[in-house]
Amino acid sequence: MKIFLTGYMGSGKSMVGEKLAKKLNYKYVDLDDQIEVIQGKSINDIFEDRGELYFRKLEAQILDDILENNSDMVISLGGGTPCYGDNFDRICAQKDAKTIYLKASIPTLTERLFLEKVHRPVISHLETREALEEFIRKHLFERAYYYSQSDITVNVDEKEPETIADQIIEKL
Structure with a gap:
C-alpha cells in the first residue's frame, strides 16, 4: 500500500510521515527531499533559479516514479502537489493508495510557519503574522477542494x- 500524506x-507531513513509516515498517519518501536530492539544490533555490512552473513539472515527474514503484511506502507530498495538473487524480487512481489529509487550523499553521518562513519560498516575502495568516486563509480556500477529497x-x-x-493507523 502507498499512503500519501x-x-x-x-x-x-514530514514529521508524521517518518513516524508512520517506521510504525508500519514501510519505506518513507518526502517528495520535496527527493526533488532536492535529484536537483542538487534546495526548493528555495529551484524556485529562485527556475520558477514555480519548473518546480511543479519536476514534482509531477518524481510523483510518476513513486506511482510506478510497487513498494509499500509512506509519501509526504508537497503542500501544493495534489492541486496541480492531474496529480491528485493519478494518486487516487492507484488501487493500493490511501490519501490522508493532515488538517491544521489557520492559527496553528500561522504559528508554525511564521517561525520558518525564510525557508519557504512561497511565503518568504510576507513580513507580518497578519499578512501570513491572510495568505494561508486564501491558499487554504483554494486548496480545500483537493485536500477534502482525501x-x-x-x-x-x-x-x-x-x-x-x-490515529492514522487506527483509521486505515
Missing part, C-alpha cells in the same frame, strides 16, 4: 506526530 505546508482526514492541532501516526 497531504495538507498545507506546516501541517506536519480518504481520511486527521486533525493535527495540538497533537504530537507520534499520536497523529497512531
